[in-house]
Structures are given as structure tokens and as C-alpha cells.
Amino acid sequence: MTEIIPYPSPNYAERLPGSSIKYLILHYTACNLEMSLKILTDNNSSNPVSAHYVIDEAGCIYQLVDEVYQAWHAGVSFWKNREKLNTWSIGIELVNPGHGPNCSPFPSLQMESLLGLSKKITARHQIPAYHVLGHSDIAPGRKIDPGEHFDWAWLAQNGIGVYPPLKVDVEAEVPDVMTIQVLLQDIGYRIPLSGILDSYTINVIKAFQMHFMPDSVDGRLTKALGSRLNQVKQAYTL
Ligand SMILES: [Zn+2]
Known part of the structure; x- marks a missing residue:
């Protein structure tokens, strides 16, 4: 397991009464490591943000917020019957340029670190596989990370998240x-x-x-x- 480097962020809060950790939410930062850490620890911003963890492209893991607290990564968000997913989740940010002209794959060292960390988190909090989601899943239209270049299939093959095998159903009709x-x-x-x-x-x-x-x-x-x-x-x- 990769060593976790403490990099505390002031941007966190108590979880709301009655909430507990049910989800693991994955993101990309859309900028480099230095800028990512700066943004995620800046409390002078008009919209302070954070995540529990940041994983850089070499696979180094930085912990910004203790899992006991909510980090500010999800924003306005919902899944099933729950909203305000910050209070219900752990957030991991992956350093990646994101969509656009500089888009690039998530390196295998980074994915391996993500896998190891996700295994620990989901075991620690008994998060079911179908509660490992992307930011875009819980804030559609507002957020597009971690994006279509993120390898959900590989992650699921290795035990994190759900990604049923792609099957072509010749009987299927165009749905309304x-x-x-x-x-x-x-x-x-x-x-x-x-x-x-x-x-x-x-x-x-x-x-x-x-x-x-x-x-x-x-x-x-x-x-x-x-x-x-x-x-x-x-x-x-x-
Ligand atoms: Zn995000």
C-alpha cells in the first residue's frame, strides 16, 4: 500500500446528524498536482472546496481531510433518495487534465493507488460496490468528471464498483x-x-x-x- 502523505485542508465540516459514510465519489481535478492542492486547501475562495484524498499521476496519495469529517467535493448532488452527498461520502480527486484538448488517460500507477485506497475505504465503511460513483453520476449536467476516459471497467474487474460486461442484445428495441x-x-x-x-x-x-x-x-x-x-x-x- 502506498504511503499516505498528510496535506491538511481547512475546508471541511462535521457530518450532518444522522448521516454516515455510504458512498465513495471519484473526481478528476482538471489541473496539475500543485494547482490541485492549492485549490483544495484554499479557504479564502468564495467557494472553498476539498476532498479527503488526492492521488497524483505517479500514484502518490495525499490526505487532506480526515474521513470523520465531510469534505467539500460533491456540491449540489443526489443519488436515489439522498442529497447533499458530501455528508454521506468519501471523495477522492485524481490529478488529471480532464476533458478538452489536453485530455490524457489515467496512468496505471495512479489507478493502482486508487484501487488500493478504495479497497481500504470500502472495507472500512462497508460501502457496497454500487455506491462507488462518479461526480457526474450525482450531479449530472453540472459535472462531467471523472469522464469517459476513466477506466470503470478495470476498477470493477479488480473489485471496486460495478461494471457489468457489455453485451449486445439483438432483441432490444429503441426505448422511448x-x-x-x-x-x-x-x-x-x-x-x-x-x-x-x-x-x-x-x-x-x-x-x-x-x-x-x-x-x-x-x-x-x-x-x-x-x-x-x-x-x-x-x-x-x-
Ligand atoms: Zn468533481
């Missing part, structure tokens, strides 16, 4: 909007059952695709989307 919305809601995304393909619904579809169909993040209603939603729903409701 209401069917898609119901499936997304069953999995955990917050989405109104309007039957209307509005911009919010498209953003939630894209959030789902970034996590579970990283090669087709297009927000389109397709047979492949319908069958993938059913596969994930089954895996999430075992």
Missing part, C-alpha cells in the same frame, strides 16, 4: 423517453419522469454513458442504450 427515465431513476440518477427528451434528460443520459458506455457519449436514444440501462439496473438491484 419515459422508459429511459424510469431505468435511470431505478439505477439511482435523479431524473423527473416527464416523458420529454429535454436538455436535462440528455445530460443524465450522457452521465450514464460516461460511466457505463464510454465509447458512445452522445445522449442519443438507441437500442444499445436501452439494453445497457437494463444490464446496469440488474447489476444495481441484485
